[in-house]
Amino acid sequence: MSDRILVATRKGLFEVERKRKGRWEVSPMGFLGDHVSMVLPGKSSFAALHHGHFGTKLHRSLDDGKHWAEVATPAFPEVAEGTKPDVNPLSGDETPRRVIMIWSLETGGADRQDTLLCGTIPGGLFVSHDNGDSWSLVDSLWEHPLRKEWFGGGAEHPGIHSICVDPRDSNRIAVGVSCGGVWLTEDNLESWSCRADGMWAAYMPPEQKNLPHIQDPHRVVQCVSAPDALWAQHHNGVFRTVDGAASWQEVKDVPPSTFGFAVGVHPEKPDTAWFVPGVSDEHRIPVDGRLVVSRTRDGGKSFDVLTEGLPKERAYDLTFRHALDVDKTGERVVFGSTTGSLWVTENEGDTWTCVSTHLPPIYCTRFG
Amino acid sequence: MARVEFTPNLQRHVTCPPTHVSGGTVKEVLNAVFAENQRARGYVLDDQGALRQHMVVFVNGASIKDRSGLSDPVPADGEVYVMQALSGG
Numbered sequence: 479m480s481d482r483i484l485v486a487t488r489k490g491l492f493e494v495e496r497k498r499k500g501r502w503e504v505s506p507m508g509f510l511g512d513h514v515s516m517v518l519p520g521k522s523s524f525a526a527l528h529h530g531h532f533g534t535k536l537h538r539s540l541d542d543g544k545h546w547a548e549v550a551t552p553a554f555p556e557v558a559e560g561t562k563p564d565v566n567p568l569s570g571d572e573t574p575r576r577v578i579m580i581w582s583l584e585t586g587g588a589d590r591q592d593t594l595l596c597g598t599i600p601g602g603l604f605v606s607h608d609n610g611d612s613w614s615l616v617d618s619l620w621e622h623p624l625r626k627e628w629f630g631g632g633a634e635h636p637g638i639h640s641i642c643v644d645p646r647d648s649n650r651i652a653v654g655v656s657c658g659g660v661w662l663t664e665d666n667l668e669s670w671s672c673r674a675d676g677m678w679a680a681y682m683p684p685e686q687k688n689l690p691h692i693q694d695p696h697r698v699v700q701c702v703s704a705p706d707a708l709w710a711q712h713h714n715g716v717f718r719t720v721d722g723a724a725s726w727q728e729v730k731d732v733p734p735s736t737f738g739f740a741v742g743v744h745p746e747k748p749d750t751a752w753f754v755p756g757v758s759d760e761h762r763i764p765v766d767g768r769l770v771v772s773r774t775r776d777g778g779k780s781f782d783v784l785t786e787g788l789p790k791e792r793a794y795d796l797t798f799r800h801a802l803d804v805d806k807t808g809e810r811v812v813f814g815s816t817t818g819s820l821w822v823t824e825n826e827g828d829t830w831t832c833v834s835t836h837l838p839p840i841y842c843t844r845f846g
Numbered sequence: 847m848a849r850v851e852f853t854p855n856l857q858r859h860v861t862c863p864p865t866h867v868s869g870g871t872v873k874e875v876l877n878a879v880f881a882e883n884q885r886a887r888g889y890v891l892d893d894q895g896a897l898r899q900h901m902v903v904f905v906n907g908a909s910i911k912d913r914s915g916l917s918d919p920v921p922a923d924g925e926v927y928v929m930q931a932l933s934g935g
Contacts, residue, residue, distance in 0.1 A: 529859070529889075530900060531855075531898065531900040531901055531930040531931070532856065532859060532888075532889040532890075532898065532901075533888060533889065533892065533898055535859075535888070535889075548885065551888060553888075553893040554893040554894070555893075556893070556894055556895060557894065575893060575894060576892040576893040576894060576896075577893060
């Protein structure tokens, strides 16, 4: 069980430690005042900063966050003068070849501790084989013809927000893209195929709504012990696959709403997943001002609407896609909100403890 | 030699004291600075070597025109200021 949570926020990185049952305490860890877009705890810990004027930066700690040092930031290779820019087919805007934000960061597998994978806006996937000292663009995905048809959802440009490394085989990696569907490599980044069959897009005209590569999964997560089971909180619904993303099935009846950003899956029970619903894409607040977590334990056939310990009225919290995490046992779940509130459960969501209501807007929470 | 000074707000992240370097264009001047201070480069220029979207460079009080190629001329005794624009975060 994990007694520690790192929390990346709009104004700094925080550490949350369990003192006793139901008692968790927050302390600042670093980068106070700075936008921390992503954090990755581990033997080496990483924090991605999103400086407004000065661009994206990546910092590494080798001592559990006591000290941090800047390391190389993923960057697109310089293109030759006169190179024709990518133009987004929907907006007509040029897709920049510069990292705007680090949006996802994962280790390359238990057998590849020095390998890191980094997803960015505007849709570049980067790999490091030396624990963050240097990075290279994964050309096989960036140069894929369908990548040029990805487009931005909430952000101006598309972004890779989810990276799922198969625990059985580190050569097999799925990434989630807004808006670009789910992409799978089975040969360690050499080649890619889009695996979003079954998803559909309410924001596209009828003849395009089923195209896999324009889907907007807000977040994709993978069950550790049953890696062919993945869940996606999509822009217009919840989807699930049990065949390694070969096909996705829509889960239609999610109370109180199918809209949201975050999803977490139990590490040992692929049928158990958690969501934090909002009203809709145009009303990104809890339904009826009542903040709830929706949990299924039967693969989406039914849901529990969890409320114990959560605000029951006048709550306007939204939970971003990386702001919910499940610990290694599946008993503890944490989620944070745009209004700086943080809740933890120690019993799979039956009851929740409010850790804080006055943190900065929360982007990412991670046990470890 | 041109004198180059950076916004004080950058000093929190990477030390950039005022310095004198040679160069006939903004690109040459900045390259000379970053040759001695490589970390600072990524705070001012983007992946393609263009001025970051919310940064601005003044040469003798005038903002530069060529934000991607940085070809604006710098007089031998020019004053170059690398500042944050009021736009952005």
